[in-house]
Amino acid sequence: MSYGPLVVMHDLNFEIQDKEIFVIMGGSGCGKSTLLRHLIGLQEPTKGSIHYGERNFTTSDPSERKSFSKRFGVMYQSGALWSSLTLGENISMPLEESAKISAKTVKELVSYKLSLVGLSGYEDYYPAQISGGMKKRAGIARAMALDPDILFLDEPGAGLDPLNSRRLDDLILRLRDSQGSTIIIVTHELASIFTIANQALFLDTATRTQGAVGNPNELRDHSANPTVRLFLNRGELPPRSHE
Amino acid sequence: MTSRISHPPAANWQRDSDGLILELSGDWKRDGPTVNITSAATKIAPTRYQVEKLGSYDSTLPAFILSLIRSATGYASAKDKPVPSLNGLPESLQGLLTLALSVPVEIAEQTALQHAPGILKLGNFTLQVWKSIHSLLDFTGQTIYALGRLFTGKAQFRTTDLWMVIQQCGVQALPIVSLISFLIGLILAFVGNVQLSNFGANLFVADLVGIAMVREMGVVMTAIIMSGRTGAAFAAFIGSMKVNEEIDALRTFGFSPFDFLVLPRLLALVLMMPILTIYANVVGILGGMLVGACVGIPPILYWTETLAAVDLTNSSLGVMKSVFFGAAIAICSCMEGLNAGTSSAAVGLATTRAVVASITMVIVLDSAFAAIFTLLNI
Numbered sequence: 001m002s003y004g005p006l007v008v009m010h011d012l013n014f015e016i017q018d019k020e021i022f023v024i025m026g027g028s029g030c031g032k033s034t035l036l037r038h039l040i041g042l043q044e045p046t047k048g049s050i051h052y053g054e055r056n057f058t059t060s061d062p063s064e065r066k067s068f069s070k071r072f073g074v075m076y077q078s079g080a081l082w083s084s085l086t087l088g089e090n091i092s093m094p095l096e097e098s099a100k101i102s103a104k105t106v107k108e109l110v111s112y113k114l115s116l117v118g119l120s121g122y123e124d125y126y127p128a129q130i131s132g133g134m135k136k137r138a139g140i141a142r143a144m145a146l147d148p149d150i151l152f153l154d155e156p157g158a159g160l161d162p163l164n165s166r167r168l169d170d171l172i173l174r175l176r177d178s179q180g181s182t183i184i185i186v187t188h189e190l191a192s193i194f195t196i197a198n199q200a201l202f203l204d205t206a207t208r209t210q211g212a213v214g215n216p217n218e219l220r221d222h223s224a225n226p227t228v229r230l231f232l233n234r235g236e237l238p239p240r241s242h243e
Numbered sequence: 244m245t246s247r248i249s250h251p252p253a254a255n256w257q258r259d260s261d262g263l264i265l266e267l268s269g270d271w272k273r274d275g276p277t278v279n280i281t282s283a284a285t286k287i288a289p290t291r292y293q294v295e296k297l298g299s300y301d302s303t304l305p306a307f308i309l310s311l312i313r314s315a316t317g318y319a320s321a322k323d324k325p326v327p328s329l330n331g332l333p334e335s336l337q338g339l340l341t342l343a344l345s346v347p348v349e350i351a352e353q354t355a356l357q358h359a360p361g362i363l364k365l366g367n368f369t370l371q372v373w374k375s376i377h378s379l380l381d382f383t384g385q386t387i388y389a390l391g392r393l394f395t396g397k398a399q400f401r402t403t404d405l406w407m408v409i410q411q412c413g414v415q416a417l418p419i420v421s422l423i424s425f426l427i428g429l430i431l432a433f434v435g436n437v438q439l440s441n442f443g444a445n446l447f448v449a450d451l452v453g454i455a456m457v458r459e460m461g462v463v464m465t466a467i468i469m470s471g472r473t474g475a476a477f478a479a480f481i482g483s484m485k486v487n488e489e490i491d492a493l494r495t496f497g498f499s500p501f502d503f504l505v506l507p508r509l510l511a512l513v514l515m516m517p518i519l520t521i522y523a524n525v526v527g528i529l530g531g532m533l534v535g536a537c538v539g540i541p542p543i544l545y546w547t548e549t550l551a552a553v554d555l556t557n558s559s560l561g562v563m564k565s566v567f568f569g570a571a572i573a574i575c576s577c578m579e580g581l582n583a584g585t586s587s588a589a590v591g592l593a594t595t596r597a598v599v600a601s602i603t604m605v606i607v608l609d610s611a612f613a614a615i616f617t618l619l620n621i
Contacts, residue, residue, distance in 0.1 A: 083588035099274030105303060109273070111313070112306035115343035128586035147273070147301045171342060178335030179301075 001034055002046045008034050011209045012048075014201050021176055021183045021196050023216065026203035027231070032186040033077060035203065036154055039184065040074055041065055052150075070098070073148030073181075077155050079139030081127040087114065087138045088123030094145045113141040116171055118164060133160045140168070144175070150182045151175065157189040169195045190234065194220075202228045250298055253279040254307070256289075264331075265289035265311075268296035271304040278307060288315040292331035305336055309343050382578040386509060389501040393510075398502045408511035412473040416519060419468055424523035427460050428452055428530025436538050445538060449545045450552035452531030457553050461524035462561040463609055466568040469516065470601035474576035477508050478597030481580025482590035490581070500581060509573040516569030517562045524561065556621060564612050568605050575600040 001008045008031040016022045024032045037043045039050060041057060049058035057065065081090050091110045095101055101109075114120055117137035127135055140156060153172075157165045169192050175181050187193060193200060197216050204211035204227055212219050212228045220232035230236075250269040257264045271278070288311065297304075312327050327344075329337045392398040435451040481504055484490050490500050528549055535545040576597040583593035 083586045095273070101273055102277055105273070105277075105306070108306040108310040109302055112302060112309045112343060115309060115346070116339065118346040120343075120346055121348035126586075126588075128584055128589060144302075167342070167345075174335065174338045174342060178333075178339050 001031060001038055001043070003034075007046070007208065009203060009208055009210075010047075014210065014213045016182065016184065016199070018182055019176060019180050020198040021172060021185065023193050023197040023200040024184065024186045024203065025188050025193060025200055025216075025231070026211070027188070027205045030203040030205040031208075032188075032203060033154055036152055036184070036186050040072055040152055041069055070146070071149040073143035073146060073151045075136075075139040075143040075151075075153045075156060077158075079127070079132075079135035081135055081138055081142065083127045086124050086126055087119065087130070087141075090127075090138065090142050091145045094142070098146055109145070113144055114138070116144070117141045118167060133164060136160065137164065137168070140171075147179055148181060150184065153183065153185045153187075155187055156185060157187055157192050165189070165192065168192075172196050190232065193232075202231065204228075249275065251276045251279060252300075252303070253281065255281045257293075262290035263287060264291045264293055266293040266296070267304070268298075270298040271300035271307070273301055273303050275303075286315055288312045288327040290328050290330070292329070294331060294333065297333075305339055305343070308332070308336075308340060312340075312344065313348070378582065379574075379578065382581075383574055385501055386505060386574055389499070389506050390509075392502065393506055398506055399498060400502045400506050404503070405507040405510060408507050409515060411476070412469065412508075412511050413515040413518065416469065416472060416515075417522070419472060420465055420519050420523050421526050423464055423468055424456075424461060424526040425530040427464055428456060428527030428532075429534055431455050431460065431527075432531035432534035436534060440538070446540055446544065446548055448531065448535055448538075448540065449548035453528055453549040453553040454557055456527035456531075457524045457558045457561045459561070459609070461527055462520045462565045462568065463605065465516065465519050465523045465565065466572065466605040467602055469512065469519070469569070470572050470576075470605060471598055473512065474572045474597050474601040475594045477573070477576035478580040478583070478594045479590055481577060482583035482593040485581065485583045486585055486587065486590060504581070505573070505577045508577055509570060512569035512573040513566055514569075516565040516572075520562055520565040524558070560612075560616065560621065564609065567608055567612075571604040571608055572601040575604050 001010075001012070012035070024035055026032050034043065038045055045058060049056050051057060052068065055068065057068065060068065081087070082093075085093065088110045091113050092106045095106050095109055110123060111120065114122055117140050119134060119137055119141065122130065122134070122138070127138070130138070136156065136159060140153065143151060143153070156168055156172075160168060172183055172185070173196055176183055185192075185197070193216050199214065200216040200219060201213045202211035202219065202223075202225070203209075204225070206227065211225045212223050214223070216232065219228050221229075223229050223232075249272070252269040252271040252275060253267075255266040255268070257266060292308075315327070329340055332340070389398060431452045432448050435448045436445050439445045439447050439451070481490075484504070490504075493500050493503055532542055532545045532549075536542055579593045579597035579600060583589045
């Protein structure tokens, strides 16, 4: 992954299992969001490829890639809500675009998606009228609009109060269990990582490569990479457990 | 390979000794057929659900159940009511619905105005107009105060900013000012020639173009170009700074946004507008001269006739007006930028408002000047 001549990350090699919650973590500026942009096809890797099942996403032709990416739901860091549309319209637009759905069903779906993120009744509000945390939650509701197979969330918990952060973790777990969605999250919120993640990838800023991949609890206690243990123990480096 | 047959979704109300039962069946898909609801709709949430015949489903099913529960009497806004029974539903659905029901519905108040009676809307519109006038007067007052600080050496702004803005609204505006002024001169000459040639007086095309350009068209067209080009850029720049909280940061450090943002733009436009106006006048006259040459008026004769028609008073009127137009454009566009909201859409709105306000103000001022000059017999 690079921006022009600047190589952001190299030698990344990891697999994400179906129906798991996979966290991409690392220090600020390590390239977590850039990796996410590569995974959803907004940026091309300089070398290598990204596969979804048997499909090589990187070498797919644009129309094939476009149709495949309809299975994605993406929440961007700032929410990226369309500011000229109300929250309801932000969610209903992709729904109406995806299939011929009755107005009643669209209304019910919009209400349901907003309720899931604790924004019941905010259908007629514009993004400018709500707080940053609410925008983020509305962004998640929009990402879930089409019941995506793969849900990408870029720093979903940042800027949320503890109650809403907890609620979000709960929602993510329930989405995986009820819809069987694969959820890929960029975050460095340790509490969330330990609560929800099945697997985690640590991006190392110093070496510009992946520091470790595995279950976050195991990485915290047993990782061979001290930077990973340091990160997951909030800067304290306990002796490595060899169990 | 067998493909599963899709069954239409249905919701069937039943009653037994436990109370109301809602039997859900079929495949509930977003792009599937409409739900078939049997028996009369009820205002009571079901006590139990039967899902034995339920096929595959997506969010359509929980969305339908949520809507059903919300429409049940008084449930939408109930903060202290217990979560209604979700018995019988698949466990995963129960979890999602519990989550969705855990926060009460916010009653959106801002939609109330949309349904307000006409008189209330008129009242709100009047208040908005009054507020706009008040805001413009307030802003103009603050700008004059900032100018006072500038002349007493107390204003804080970076001279480099002033030079940047001068470059932006001066040199960089020359191509578009040249094109428009040349075309305006051309059009005036064409129209004038058609009429004046009827009387064999087509030499007076030079008088028409010269006087029209230096008194009105040169300055007004330059002002309109600057409103659309530079005014919009000012509003967008300052509006973006507002969105990014850069203006709050200026205030926090004790810098006046007026000194830092408004003064350089005001000075730059006030300095550049007269120069651009003189330039536009000359280019417009050249445009007229080209048409004159095409219809048989020698350029030397055209130029001599122009010099005879356009005196110093006529020329200075347009240039004098350009100072006021420049100030009006700077004030309107900076004001709209500083009054912008905090979303990206607000920047677009501020830019539109800035252009509309600037052009309106230019035309209003020009009308006022026309009336004054007529009264003074100039």
